[in-house]
Amino acid sequence: MAQGTAHIGKDRYRTQVEVGGHALTADEPESLGGGNLGPAPFDLLLASLGACTAITLRMYAEKKEWPLESLDVALRLSGGKDDRRIDRALTIRGLDEAQKAKLADVAERTPVTLTLKGGLPIETHLA
Structure with missing residues:
Protein backbone atom coordinates (compact mmCIF):
# COMPACT_ATOMS: atom_id res chain seq x y z
CA MET A 1 0.00 0.00 0.00
CA ALA A 2 1.59 3.30 1.05
CA GLN A 3 5.08 3.74 2.38
CA GLY A 4 7.38 6.59 3.24
CA THR A 5 10.50 7.74 5.02
CA ALA A 6 11.44 10.62 7.27
CA HIS A 7 14.99 11.89 7.90
CA ILE A 8 16.12 14.47 10.42
CA GLY A 9 19.69 15.70 10.73
CA LYS A 10 21.24 18.54 12.67
CA ASP A 11 18.88 21.25 11.36
CA ARG A 12 16.81 21.42 14.56
CA TYR A 13 13.35 20.07 13.64
CA ARG A 14 13.41 20.28 9.84
CA THR A 15 12.58 16.82 8.56
CA GLN A 16 12.78 15.56 5.00
CA VAL A 17 9.85 13.28 4.25
CA GLU A 18 9.40 11.15 1.17
CA VAL A 19 6.04 9.55 0.48
CA GLY A 20 4.67 8.17 -2.75
CA GLY A 21 7.77 9.35 -4.62
CA HIS A 22 7.26 12.96 -3.50
CA ALA A 23 9.62 14.92 -1.27
CA LEU A 24 8.20 17.15 1.46
CA THR A 25 9.73 19.20 4.23
CA ALA A 26 8.14 19.11 7.67
CA ASP A 27 9.12 21.43 10.52
CA GLU A 28 7.81 23.03 13.65
CA PRO A 29 6.80 26.69 13.86
CA GLU A 30 9.28 29.19 15.24
CA SER A 31 7.20 29.42 18.43
CA LEU A 32 8.17 25.77 19.14
CA GLY A 33 11.81 26.19 18.18
CA GLY A 34 11.58 25.19 14.54
CA GLY A 35 12.30 27.16 11.41
CA ASN A 36 8.74 27.02 10.02
CA LEU A 37 10.17 25.57 6.80
CA GLY A 38 7.21 23.29 6.19
CA PRO A 39 4.00 22.00 7.72
CA ALA A 40 4.12 20.64 11.26
Missing part, protein backbone atom coordinates in the same frame (compact mmCIF):
# COMPACT_ATOMS: atom_id res chain seq x y z
CA PRO A 41 3.17 16.98 11.80
CA PHE A 42 -0.46 17.68 12.76
CA ASP A 43 -0.74 19.97 9.72
CA LEU A 44 0.32 17.03 7.55
CA LEU A 45 -2.32 14.88 9.22
CA LEU A 46 -4.99 17.44 8.35
CA ALA A 47 -3.61 17.62 4.79
CA SER A 48 -4.01 13.86 4.45
CA LEU A 49 -7.60 13.95 5.67
CA GLY A 50 -8.45 16.95 3.49
CA ALA A 51 -6.95 15.42 0.36
CA CYS A 52 -8.65 12.08 0.94
CA THR A 53 -11.98 13.79 1.54
CA ALA A 54 -11.75 15.96 -1.57
CA ILE A 55 -10.56 13.15 -3.85
CA THR A 56 -13.11 10.62 -2.59
CA LEU A 57 -16.02 13.04 -2.93
CA ARG A 58 -14.89 14.05 -6.44
CA MET A 59 -14.73 10.36 -7.40
CA TYR A 60 -18.21 9.76 -5.97
CA ALA A 61 -19.69 12.74 -7.81
CA GLU A 62 -18.07 11.62 -11.08
CA LYS A 63 -19.43 8.10 -10.64
CA LYS A 64 -22.93 9.54 -10.12
CA GLU A 65 -22.38 11.98 -13.03
CA TRP A 66 -23.21 14.91 -10.74
CA PRO A 67 -22.20 18.41 -11.90
CA LEU A 68 -19.81 19.13 -9.00
CA GLU A 69 -18.12 22.45 -9.76
CA SER A 70 -15.86 22.62 -6.73
CA LEU A 71 -15.40 21.35 -3.22
CA ASP A 72 -13.54 23.00 -0.36
CA VAL A 73 -12.66 21.10 2.80
CA ALA A 74 -11.87 23.23 5.85
CA LEU A 75 -10.28 21.39 8.76
CA ARG A 76 -9.51 22.38 12.33
CA LEU A 77 -7.76 20.29 14.95
CA SER A 78 -8.66 21.26 18.50
CA GLY A 79 -8.56 19.94 22.03
CA GLY A 80 -5.81 18.27 24.00
CA LYS A 81 -4.53 14.78 24.60
CA ASP A 82 -7.82 13.45 26.00
CA ASP A 83 -10.37 15.42 23.96
CA ARG A 84 -8.66 16.00 20.61
CA ARG A 85 -11.01 16.31 17.66
CA ILE A 86 -11.12 17.40 14.03
CA ASP A 87 -13.90 19.61 12.76
CA ARG A 88 -14.46 19.34 9.01
CA ALA A 89 -16.62 21.75 6.98
CA LEU A 90 -17.50 21.10 3.34
CA THR A 91 -18.32 23.89 0.90
CA ILE A 92 -19.83 22.32 -2.19
CA ARG A 93 -20.70 24.17 -5.40
CA GLY A 94 -22.81 22.94 -8.30
CA LEU A 95 -25.01 20.42 -6.52
CA ASP A 96 -28.48 20.49 -5.01
CA GLU A 97 -29.09 20.11 -1.27
CA ALA A 98 -29.78 16.36 -1.45
CA GLN A 99 -26.55 15.74 -3.37
CA LYS A 100 -24.60 17.89 -0.91
CA ALA A 101 -26.06 15.94 2.01
CA LYS A 102 -25.07 12.65 0.35
CA LEU A 103 -21.49 13.87 -0.12
CA ALA A 104 -21.37 14.92 3.56
CA ASP A 105 -22.50 11.39 4.44
CA VAL A 106 -19.87 9.84 2.15
CA ALA A 107 -17.20 12.03 3.78
CA GLU A 108 -17.77 10.12 7.01
CA ARG A 109 -16.59 6.94 5.27
CA THR A 110 -13.50 8.02 3.32
CA PRO A 111 -10.49 5.74 3.87
CA VAL A 112 -8.50 8.24 5.94
CA THR A 113 -11.58 9.22 7.95
CA LEU A 114 -12.25 5.59 8.85
CA THR A 115 -8.59 5.02 9.72
CA LEU A 116 -8.49 8.01 12.05
CA LYS A 117 -11.82 7.20 13.67
CA GLY A 118 -10.95 3.54 14.15
CA GLY A 119 -7.40 4.00 15.35
CA LEU A 120 -4.45 2.22 13.83
CA PRO A 121 -1.98 -0.12 15.51
CA ILE A 122 1.62 1.00 15.06
CA GLU A 123 4.47 -1.44 15.56
CA THR A 124 7.94 0.04 16.08
CA HIS A 125 11.19 -1.88 15.81
CA LEU A 126 14.86 -1.13 15.23
CA ALA A 127 16.12 -1.55 11.67
